[in-house]
Amino acid sequence: MRERHAIAGEADSPGALASGRVTDALREAILAGRLAPGSRVRQEELAEEFGISRIPVREALRRLEAEGLVVLVPNSGAWISKLDRDECIEIYKIRERLEPMALAESCPFLSEETLRRLADLASSIEQTRDSDEFLRLDREFHLLSYEGAPMPHLRQMINKFWNSTQQYRRAFRLTAGGSTMQAVYYEHHLILEALMRRDGEQASMILQGHIRRTRLKLQEHDEVFA
Numbered sequence: 001m002r003e004r005h006a007i008a009g010e011a012d013s014p015g016a017l018a019s020g021r022v023t024d025a026l027r028e029a030i031l032a033g034r035l036a037p038g039s040r041v042r043q044e045e046l047a048e049e050f051g052i053s054r055i056p057v058r059e060a061l062r063r064l065e066a067e068g069l070v071v072l073v074p075n076s077g078a079w080i081s082k083l084d085r086d087e088c089i090e091i092y093k094i095r096e097r098l099e100p101m102a103l104a105e106s107c108p109f110l111s112e113e114t115l116r117r118l119a120d121l122a123s124s125i126e127q128t129r130d131s132d133e134f135l136r137l138d139r140e141f142h143l144l145s146y147e148g149a150p151m152p153h154l155r156q157m158i159n160k161f162w163n164s165t166q167q168y169r170r171a172f173r174l175t176a177g178g179s180t181m182q183a184v185y186y187e188h189h190l191i192l193e194a195l196m197r198r199d200g201e202q203a204s205m206i207l208q209g210h211i212r213r214t215r216l217k218l219q220e221h222d223e224v225f226a
Contacts, residue, residue, distance in 0.1 A: 019056035022046060023063050030069050030080055031166045032132065041070065041078040068164030081167070085225040088168050092215035095161055099211060100204035102146040102154050103191075107200030109148030115196055118145060122192050126185040131173045135166070141188065145195065171224040172214050180217060184210070 026046075029035045046057045061078045064070040071079050110118075121141040128134050139162060146155055176184070187210045194203035218224060 018050065018052045019059040019063070022050055022052075022057055022060035025050075026060060026064055027067070027069060027163065030064075031163065033167075033170055035080050037080050037167050038082045039080050041080065043078065067160055081164070083167055083171060083225050085219075085222075088165070088218055088225070089215060091161055091165055092168075092211060092218075095158070095165070096208050096211045096215070098154065098158055098161070099142070099146070100208045102149045102151065102158055103195075103207050104200035104204040105151055105154075106146050106148035107195055107198055107203060109150070110145070110195060111148075114144065114147065115192070118192055118195065122185075122188045125188060131170065134173055135169055138169070145191070168218060168224075169214070171221070172218055175221050175224065176217065180213075183213065187213075 026035070026041070035041070041061065043054050043057045043061070046060075047054045050057070061070055061072060065072050065078075069081055071081050073079070118141060121137055121144070125134060125137045125141060128137065143155075143159065143162065146158060149155060187206055190206045191203050191210070194200075194206060
């Protein structure tokens with residue numbers, strides 16, 4: 001009993017709570033594009049901004065490094081991860097396998113309320129012309145469609161990959177032409193229609209092509225990885 005209290009006390013310690021606040025704030029800033037790829041993260045500035053020591057800041061940076069959002073260089077410092085062509089191809093190929101699996105597993109368990117929300121999101125995605133709004137809605141659409149999957153470890157892995165590919169998704173949105181975006185919208189509706197029919201196999205096949213399209217389009221733009 002005493003050991004359990006000790007563990008709980010450590011998890012709720014001021015240092016752990018401070019580290020969590022820094023982690024959440026930095027992650028949100030990176031995903032929102034307020035911290036550009038390759039920009040330096042200065043520990044002393046973060047410590048001053050949050051009114052804490054550097055120890056919880058370092059812990060936060062280690063967590064974000066594990067998520068693929070930050071690169072730590074010993075005796076040098078921390079940087080926001082740059083866009084890397086090989087990494088992009090690798091992670092998107094992994095996503096092409098994992099996410100269709102999650103969608104097929106999720107399909108039988110999605111509630112009617114969730115399907116209605118997905119329909120609303122698909123419409124909102126098509127209507128918005130704001131890149132940040134598109135990224136937020138697109139993320140919600142896809143991750144919500146996987147929520148029915150009784151595979152929490154798989155969903156956790158997918159969430160991590162979505163975080164680490166956020167900068168690639170932003171680059172895709174900024175370089176995509178009108179015809180490419182129309183294809184994206186159309187595929188969202190095809191996925192939704194398959195889910196409404198409870199056809200998880202068809203939905204997963206469409207999704208695999210949907211993710212592959214993003215990878216192939218990104219590979220056409222060398223300037224993204226410069």
